Amino acid sequence: MNLREDLLAEIKAKAIVHGRVILSSGQESDYYVDLRRVTLDGAAAPLVGQVMLDLTAGWDYDAVGGLTLGADPVSAAMLHAAAARGGRLDAFVVRKAGKAHGLQRRIEGPDVPGRRVLVVEDTTTTGGSPLTAVEALREAGAEVVGVATIVDRGAGDRFAAEGIPYLAAYTLADLGLA
Ligand SMILES: O=P(O)(O)OC[C@H]1O[C@H](OP(=O)(O)OP(=O)(O)O)[C@H](O)[C@@H]1O
Ligand SMILES: O=C(O)c1cc(=O)[nH]c(=O)[nH]1
16 A cells, blocks of 8 residues: 555545636636645545655654644644554644634644644645744744645745745646646
């Protein structure tokens, strides 16, 4: 069994939507990769956790998360995959904006200050969403070891310019979209 090939097949079957869409950045596109249909799918989500752990195996981190909502099921899948492998990985959620009630936390979950953390994402187009998470985490005192995404739509140059290590499990070429 090849987990990476299995997850690619799930993405091709369930996530690719053709049609004119406006993206998070305001750009227009003729297709959308709706990875929520994969990261929240009972058969595919466990593959997400394993593939993303394997992708980032060379990086040293003990907590994973990103900007809600796309990152949330990715980090949860990795937490469970790590536990299934006998390891321990915490997760966190970075809110798009701080909240004014309760404990008023921008980053939810176990505390991240002083820890080595991985920022994840489902799809990355401009990289704006994970970079927002990186900024919030650094402000909170976490050390971001890098950003990892399931599908990259072309954000590599942006991360290189920012000096942030960046990995993607799949490119548009893998999906037959480039
Ligand atoms: O690389 P970027 O230009 O930031 O675009 C990609 C982002 O867009 C989507 O989220 P969206 O902003 O639609 O919000 P959601 O996660 O709340 O669905 C996707 O999940 C990424 O987070
Ligand atoms: O850039 C985006 O907003 C975006 C593109 C895409 O293919 N999928 C997604 O969830 N967001």
